[in-house]
Amino acid sequence: xxxxxxxxxxxxxxxxxxxxxxxxxxxxxxxxxxxxxxxxxxxxxxxxxxxxxxxxxxxxxxxxxxxxxxxxxxxxxxxxxxxxxxxxxxxxxxxxxxxxxxxxxxxxxxxxxxxxxxxxxxxxxxxxxxxxxxxxxxxxxxxxxxxxxxxxxxxxxxxxxxxxxxxxxxxxxxxxxxxxxxxxxxxxxxxxxxxxxxxxxxxxxxxxxxxxxxxxxxxxxxxxxxxxxxxxxxxxxxxxxxxxxxxxxxxxxxxxxxxxxxxxxxxxxxxxxxxxxxxxxxxxxxxxxxxxxxxxxxxxxxxxxxxxxxxxxxxxxxxxxxxxxxxxxxxxxxxxxxxxxxxxxxxxxxxxxxxxxxx
Amino acid sequence: xxxxxxxxxxxxxxxxxxxxxxxxxxxxxxxxxxxxxxxxxxxxxxxxxxxxxxxxxxxxxxxxxxxxxxxxxxxxxxxxxxxxxxxxxxxxxxxxxxxxxxxxxxxxxxxxxxxxxxxxxxxxxxxxxxxxxxxxxxxxxxxxxxxxxxxxxxxxxxxxxxxxxxxxxxxxxxxxxxxxxxxxxxxxxxxxxxxxxxxxxxxxxxxxxxxxxxxxxxxxxxxxxxxxxxxxxxxxxxxxxxxxxxxxxxxxxxxxxxxxxxxxxxxxxxxxxxxxxxxxxxxxxxxxxxxxxxxxxxxxxxxxxxxxxxxxxxxxxxxxxxxxxxxxxxxxxxxxxxxxxxxxxxxxxxxxxxxxxxx
Numbered sequence: 001x002x003x004x005x006x007x008x009x010x011x012x013x014x015x016x017x018x019x020x021x022x023x024x025x026x027x028x029x030x031x032x033x034x035x036x037x038x039x040x041x042x043x044x045x046x047x048x049x050x051x052x053x054x055x056x057x058x059x060x061x062x063x064x065x066x067x068x069x070x071x072x073x074x075x076x077x078x079x080x081x082x083x084x085x086x087x088x089x090x091x092x093x094x095x096x097x098x099x100x101x102x103x104x105x106x107x108x109x110x111x112x113x114x115x116x117x118x119x120x121x122x123x124x125x126x127x128x129x130x131x132x133x134x135x136x137x138x139x140x141x142x143x144x145x146x147x148x149x150x151x152x153x154x155x156x157x158x159x160x161x162x163x164x165x166x167x168x169x170x171x172x173x174x175x176x177x178x179x180x181x182x183x184x185x186x187x188x189x190x191x192x193x194x195x196x197x198x199x200x201x202x203x204x205x206x207x208x209x210x211x212x213x214x215x216x217x218x219x220x221x222x223x224x225x226x227x228x229x230x231x232x233x234x235x236x237x238x239x240x241x242x243x244x245x246x247x248x249x250x251x252x253x254x255x256x257x258x259x260x261x262x263x264x265x266x267x268x269x270x271x272x273x274x275x276x277x278x279x280x281x282x283x284x285x286x287x288x289x290x291x292x293x294x295x296x297x298x299x300x301x302x303x304x305x306x307x308x309x310x311x312x313x314x315x316x317x318x319x320x321x322x323x324x325x326x327x328x329x330x331x332x333x334x335x336x337x338x339x340x341x342x343x344x345x346x347x348x349x350x351x352x353x354x355x356x357x358x359x
Numbered sequence: 360x361x362x363x364x365x366x367x368x369x370x371x372x373x374x375x376x377x378x379x380x381x382x383x384x385x386x387x388x389x390x391x392x393x394x395x396x397x398x399x400x401x402x403x404x405x406x407x408x409x410x411x412x413x414x415x416x417x418x419x420x421x422x423x424x425x426x427x428x429x430x431x432x433x434x435x436x437x438x439x440x441x442x443x444x445x446x447x448x449x450x451x452x453x454x455x456x457x458x459x460x461x462x463x464x465x466x467x468x469x470x471x472x473x474x475x476x477x478x479x480x481x482x483x484x485x486x487x488x489x490x491x492x493x494x495x496x497x498x499x500x501x502x503x504x505x506x507x508x509x510x511x512x513x514x515x516x517x518x519x520x521x522x523x524x525x526x527x528x529x530x531x532x533x534x535x536x537x538x539x540x541x542x543x544x545x546x547x548x549x550x551x552x553x554x555x556x557x558x559x560x561x562x563x564x565x566x567x568x569x570x571x572x573x574x575x576x577x578x579x580x581x582x583x584x585x586x587x588x589x590x591x592x593x594x595x596x597x598x599x600x601x602x603x604x605x606x607x608x609x610x611x612x613x614x615x616x617x618x619x620x621x622x623x624x625x626x627x628x629x630x631x632x633x634x635x636x637x638x639x640x641x642x643x644x645x646x647x648x649x650x651x652x653x654x655x656x657x658x659x660x661x662x663x664x665x666x667x668x669x670x671x672x673x674x675x676x677x678x679x680x681x682x683x684x685x686x687x688x689x690x691x692x693x694x695x696x697x698x699x700x701x702x703x704x705x706x707x708x709x710x711x712x713x714x715x716x717x718x
Contacts, residue, residue, distance in 0.1 A: 015630070037703050039617050043630030046701075067703045179626030186578075187546045219545075258398050267538030270634045271374070271402030342405075344396055344426045 002028040003319045006054065006084045008075065008099060010034035010041060012177055013114060014090035016277065016308045018051065021088070023334045024312060026320065030084050033075050035060045037067045039179075045069065054078055079107040085319045088112045088311055097121045100140070110138070110318040112311055115145030115202065125205040128313040129156040129250075132324035135317040143310045147171055147215070147224055148202040150281045150301035154228065155209055157249030158295070161241050163233035165293075167211040171199065172218050172225040174262075174303055185219060192217045223262040223278070224301040232293045239290040242297070246283050247341050250328055251309060252299075256285040256343025262300050268342075269302075277305035279337045309337055361387040362678045365413065365443045367434065367458060369393035369400060371536055372473060373449035375636065375667045377410065380447070382693045383671060385679065389443050392434050394419045396426045398538075404428065413437055438466040444678045447471045447670055456480045459499070469497070469677040471670055474504030474561065484564040487672040488515040488609075491683035494676040502669045506530055506574070506583055507561040509640045509660035513587065514568055516608030517654070520600050522592035524652075526570040530558065531577050531584040533621075533662055544578060551576045582621040582637070583660040591652045598649040601656070605642050606700050609687055610668060611658075615644040615702025621659050627701075628661075636664035638696045668696055 003026060007018045010032050021029045031052035034041060044051060055061035055071040064071045078084060087109050089096040093116025100121060104111050113121050122142035124135045129152060135141045143149065151169060158164055173192055176183045197215040204211065218225075247254040259265055259282070270276035278300075287298035309331045316327040331337070362385060366377045369391050380388045390411035393400060403410060414420035414430040423430045437443060446468050448455040452475025459480060463470050472480050481501035483494045488511060494500045502508065510528060517523055532551055535542045556574040563570065577584075606613040618624055618641070629635035637659075646657035668690045675686040690696070 039623065039627050039703075040630065042701070042703060043627055046631060178629075179622045181620065181622070261540065263538045263540070264398065268398050268402055271399065272405060274633065275629045276635065342401070344398075344401060 002026055003315060004028050004030045004083060004085045005315055006030045006078065006087050007032045007090060008034075008087055009090035009092070009095070010038070010044075011090065011092070012304050013307065013311075014088075015040050015044075016275070016305055017088045017090055017311050019274070020308050020312050020335060021315070024330070025334070026322070026330070027312075027315065031072060031078070033078075036063050037069055041069065075103055076106075079103055079109050082108070084109050086110045086112065086315045088315065090114055093117060111140050112314040112318065113140065113142040114307070115143060115148060117142055119202070119205055125202060126310065126314050126317065127152045127156075127206045128310060128317070128324050128328050129153065130207045132313065132317050132327065135314065138318060141314050141318060143307050143314050144202040144206070145199070146301055146303045146306045147173070147226070148199050149307050149310055150224070150226065150299070151199060151203050151211075151213070152206055153249065153251050153281050154246070154283075154297075154299060155203070155207060157246045157252050158230055158232075158242070160245040160249065161232060161237055164209060164230060165233045166231040167209060167228065169199070169211070169213045169226050169228045171197065171213055171215040172227070173215050174220045174222060174224055175217050176221060177304060178221045180221075185217065187219060189219075190217045191215075220262065222266045222302075224303055225262055225298065226301060227287075227298050228296070230295045230297070232295070235293045237290055237293055237295060239288055239295075242290055242295050243285065243288055246288075246297075247339070250332060250339055251280055251337055252283060253280045253338050254283045254285050254288075254341045256341065257345055259343070260284055260286060265300055265302075273336070275305070277308070278302035279305055279309050279335060280339070281306065285341075285343065309335060361385055362674060363387050363389045363442060363444045364674055365389045365392060365437065365446050366449060367392045367446055368449035368451070368454070369397070369403075370449065370451070371663050372666065372670075373447075374399050374403075375634070375664055376447045376449055376670050378633070379667050379671050379694060380674070383689070384693070385681070385689070386671075386674065390431060390437070392437075395422050396428055400428065434462055435465075438462055438468050441467070443468050445469045445471065445674045447674065449473055452476060470499050471673040471677065472499065472501040473666070474502060474507060476501060478561070478564055484561060485669065485673050485676065486511045486515075486565045487669060487676070487683050487687050488512065489566045491672065491676050491686065494673065497677060500673050500677060502666050502673050503561040503565070504558070505660055505662045505665045506532070506585070507558050508666050508669055509583070509585065509658070510558060510562050510570075510572070511565055512608065512610050512640050513605070513642075513656075513658060514562070514566060516605045516611050517589055517591075517601070519604040519608065520591060520596055523568060523589060524592045525590040526568060526587065528558070528570070528572045528585050528587040530556065530572055530574040531586070532574050533579045533581060533583055534576050535580060536663060537580045539580075544576065546578060548578075549576045550574075579621065581625045581661075583662055584621055584657065585660060586646075586657050587655070589654045589656070591654070594652045596649055596652055596654060598647055598654075601649055601654050602644065602647055605647075605656075606698070609691060609698055610639055610696055611642060612639045612697050613642045613644050613647075613700045615700065616704055618702070619643055619645060624659055624661075632695070634664070636667070637661035638664055638668050638694060639698070640665065644700070644702065668694060
């Protein structure tokens, strides 16, 4: 039986989760719920897809009616009906906790929250690579933010090299999402929050690693950019080992020539996927440098899409009997998540159809 | 019999033209030709599509071989073989003229050049709305640049209101394409060239209209933004007439609530099309203002994709018996080019599948 999923919030994350749920053979998208019609709803209508729109409440229903858009019931009613197994709540930060009080706690529904919520909203802050089994069968889990999700994948990869003694990461955050205007700060780089930034705390909620993170905001919209220094417990680590660990880990790609910037990657993934989504953490090969027991690496984390695979795994952890590695395989195969190396020098390793020879 | 098209140059325009050619029922993409393997070629390989790669020359063939990528012959040979009816040359500005000297003039092939070439490279600077029949059966035509193409569509729309006496347009250009780094000038707005800018000249090559254009460069990457003032020959023009003319013209959309910025439109079209392409000129409804015989309007022109439909029409003008309006219809239907109005208040007019009512 398919897991019936409702997405609440239809912004940057919600619209992507909704599409990803539809790509899973073991899930059914019951609908999407959003307080007000917005440009994303308009795009959904234009795409002509069969996705029921669920009104948030009475006021919301009225707003949709004024725009001439049909809705199918209200959130509260739908949850009471027992026709939803899991809600993925992709509301703006803090609104998820409010939704929990107002709607979720009164029904038996299980909920995946996002990293914009405080950790206390859920029983587990989640990573399929570290604590999938802890999350199994719970009511509330939280997928940490894009930066934390990216760090957890890199830590998961580097643990293949050996025990990690210390991690330090300078996070150069994008200022805001591409379509936002509020918060735009052109021509400045600003410290974002205190030291350590909240990312270190979130990582430690998932895996006990000695980590410090500092975040600064740069005037870009495309992706976050991390500069990491990692000290391994043992010495004698080689650059080849580190690259091998990164390029054999799930949801991480090592990118070489001609990729060295967030914009290079954004343009490449525009060719490959709707919305130009980059589900993978992309490690810049030229940045990987190893000296004794310490490694330096720089990688790019796409703020809009990197958490989507983890959200899908979180749904499975809550409401299916699928084991963690099988869930990761199913998610990555359905979404076409890449791993390994991408570069012109490694082009021969890429899948290539038989070239039709011209006469 | 299908028109056999080769795309030379596989950058921003070339990759889009190649995909658009493949969407035409009366055209066949013979291949794409590019001097060197680049990230776009890598993406093409990853997409696993059956598009033959043609080497530019011997040196080019060697560069592909080093990257382990198979090619199918060289440009010169292929053109001599008579297996190409039309080349769409999407090389960087100026390289098209060089290709003409080196390759095209020695074969019988017909060629569509881009606006980055000087007008003299071709017999006709082209618009399907004004001079398709003049271009018919010629050897060389030139599709003018994105800004000029956008202006021509708006002029074509406004001529439905009545004779146009004068047009003045301030063009706020994007600084560079999303993946470029050369030419990036953050935190400055600069005059671009003289007054009038070359766009006025290019418009006049197509249609005899009294037009002045001034271009400035702003530090953005998403789209050009035009602010236009148009004086009609007769008085008594109404705002409703102007909006009606714009929203009933081909390849123009009038966008209302919640669209007022280039980024709003970029995000919306990311939902609708690969690469987030916006083939349409998007007029901001809230900008349209009419006073007696003068109208003001602001509109957005997507530099990467707006010329794609006109390139397809140019191929038909050169090498088919299809009449202009039929070509526009075929192009727009195959690419899903929109017209009319897009806004939340007009959402009821949008196509909407039957909503599945939840029990």
